[in-house]
Amino acid sequence: MAVFLSTYVNKVDRKGRVSIPAQFRQSLAKTSAPSTVYLWPSLNHQALEGADQDYLDVLSESLESPDLDADERDMIETFIFGKLIPVSSDAEGRIVLPKELAEFAGITEEAAFIGRRKTFQVWEPEALKAHEAVLREQVVRKDISLSQIVAKASRGAAGRSGEGA
Amino acid sequence: MAVFLSTYVNKVDRKGRVSIPAQFRQSLAKTSAPSTVYLWPSLNHQALEGADQDYLDVLSESLESPDLDADERDMIETFIFGKLIPVSSDAEGRIVLPKELAEFAGITEEAAFIGRRKTFQVWEPEALKAHEAVLREQVVRKDISLSQIVAKASRGAAGRSGEGA
């Protein structure tokens, strides 16, 4: 599955087109549908989420789980698959940001692509800045540290099944 | 089987015709009866449900299962298969919305097609908006996040069958 890292800010032209960062494209190239990405409005932020075909297949499979309650499934069907837009890139590696999605995220002139491993987000750059400021404050307040997280996770994994990511 | 994604709002003309979104048509093209879709009133919403021949075949087969209790089967037989209307599209990819179905969903001038993977729904756009508002509130209240669902599902799958993503 494709892995998305780092942050890139690209321009959105008059037609609503924007280049997918070259690094992202290289990741996408290895997937089953290299020139197609899927975009949808984030459930939790005023931003867009993006992923490749393979990730969606996994998500789709998750929905088949009988453990998931009907309400939740309905929500996902409506808000993810109902909003999800397959976007194919042109020869130059650009995609057209669908109008309703650009509006949702407040994107007009520039779009910030931020890698989140298996998915990525697309933000209006200023909104992203603000969001990051809030998050950083939380990091400080909660005194979060990376080594602590890794330690905690490996302890948990050992307890459950020994499977780590 | 056809996969339906995204939301499209199309106009209903004076004759009750409405274009099936091109993306949906492309999905339908791969099925066993490309120019026919099946519509029926939703059990849970004031909206229409739609699917292709292949989906109905699967649904039909599910009804043969001895596990299904009689009441449930009876309901499905009555409300789905009893109400179901096969609709064929013209050369331009339009269908005529059956009057009773349009009335049921309150559709007059515009119809919103919303993809739900294996099926789709057809809503009166304002009604859909209202429905989404309710759902979104639930998302916020329950603090649902996508990554959480995927994580939960893959953990469940790992526990049940040892299959991980």
Next chain:
DNA sequence: TGGGCGTTCTTGGGATAGCATGGGACGGCA
């Protein structure tokens, strides 16, 4: 260590094809 060269990436604009939509004509059924 500095400068020059080449490549890759991003960005821009015009042409083209596809799609949504509207109206009219023909044929069938009542």
Next chain:
DNA sequence: TGCCGTCCCATGCTATCCCAAGAACGCCCA
């Protein structure tokens, strides 16, 4: 014979494809 449904044709708009060039970057060579 009148009405309704289906088919066919026409059109404006939108999105897609194609071609082109500027800029940044890294690499190589002196």
